[in-house]
Amino acid sequence: SSPPLQDLIFLGTASSYPSPHRCASGLIVRFHADGDCWLFDCGESTQVQLMRSPVKLGRISRIFITHLHGDHSFGLPGLISTLGGGRCEAGSVLTVCGPPGTRQFLRQSLAYARSDLVGIRLAIRELAGVPLLMPAPENAQMEAILAAVASDSPQGLLPALPYEIDIDDADRQPDGTWTVVSDQEAAAASGGVTVQAAALSHRVPCVGYRLATRAPATGHLQPELAYQLGLARSGESALLGELKRGRTVTTRSGAVIRPEQSSATPATPTWQPTCAAASTAWFTRPPGTIR
Numbered sequence: 001s002s003p004p005l006q007d008l009i010f011l012g013t014a015s016s017y018p019s020p021h022r023c024a025s026g027l028i029v030r031f032h033a034d035g036d037c038w039l040f041d042c043g044e045s046t047q048v049q050l051m052r053s054p055v056k057l058g059r060i061s062r063i064f065i066t067h068l069h070g071d072h073s074f075g076l077p078g079l080i081s082t083l084g085g086g087r088c089e090a091g092s093v094l095t096v097c098g099p100p101g102t103r104q105f106l107r108q109s110l111a112y113a114r115s116d117l118v119g120i121r122l123a124i125r126e127l128a129g130v131p132l133l134m135p136a137p138e139n140a141q142m143e144a145i146l147a148a149v150a151s152d153s154p155q156g157l158l159p160a161l162p163y164e165i166d167i168d169d170a171d172r173q174p175d176g177t178w179t180v181v182s183d184q185e186a187a188a189a190s191g192g193v194t195v196q197a198a199a200l201s202h203r204v205p206c207v208g209y210r211l212a213t214r215a216p217a218t219g220h221l222q223p224e225l226a227y228q229l230g231l232a233r234s235g236e237s238a239l240l241g242e243l244k245r246g247r248t249v250t251t252r253s254g255a256v257i258r259p260e261q262s263s264a265t266p267a268t269p270t271w272q273p274t275c276a277a278a279s280t281a282w283f284t285r286p287p288g289t290i291r
Contacts (some may be wrong), residue, residue, distance in 0.1 A: 006032030011049035046075040063262040065098030067206035084117025107158040130205035138288025226262040
């Protein structure tokens with residue numbers, strides 16, 4: 001079968017601010033199996049670019065923010081408001097992942113705008129403890145404001161939004177990474193794709209995301225086991241190759257044979273990278289699609 005990752009759709013690659021020919025950062029990963037779309041970064045022009053792209057807004061199920069500079073995040077409240085205005089299937093959940101501050105950024109902007117999402121729920125997952133790897137410009141007043149927002153005082157934190165779902169934040173692992181979409185989540189609802197994050201050097205807390213798919217578990221193929229399960233000894237040899245590549249096959253007689261049933265010692269599945277989404281631009285040309 002084809003890999004789950006089909007398209008990378010570049011919505012914007014401009015740095016700092018949009019230009020007439022390049023919009024602020026935004027990248028869509030679209031899965032061919034069901035059309036599900038994940039958005040990485042959401043600059044202020046992302047929503048306009050989405051309207052021009054082949055992406056169906058209602059298929060966006062996850063949004064990943066690398067850092068909270070405006071050219072990567074200022075389009076987020078507006079896009080969420082649009083998605084919550086009847087663009088998504090009733091009962092669907094939109095999950096937003098990002099560094100510390102993402103939750104309060106969304107709560108503040110959506111609450112003061114009186115944005116009421118219709119028919120969908122919002123889940124916000126922060127990556128706890130993202131370090132600042134590059135010295136930030138000295139700005140004592142701004143740091144004092146951020147400290148107040150991050151405090152436990154009622155003045156600093158807004159409560160959960162009415163349509164917000166409580167989910168666990170992602171803790172930093174001993175190897176310095178964060179598991180954003182786990183193996184269990186990948187097996188259940190993301191086409192088998194996991195997402196990990198790692199800190200990047202920037203003037204604000206920043207991460208890059210890595211997507212990976214599970215490689216087939218291919219042990220040592222035992223043709224005799226396949227024959228015992230219904231594979232014909234003649235005329236179906238091509239199916240042995242499929243089993244060896246870790247694919248389930250159906251014989252002419254209707255027997256369904258899984259790779260692990262015809263292998264003596266199934267190997268432990270491994271994960272292989274399929275895509276990386278960082279906070280830098282890939283191309284200088286106008287947004288386009290890579291297949």
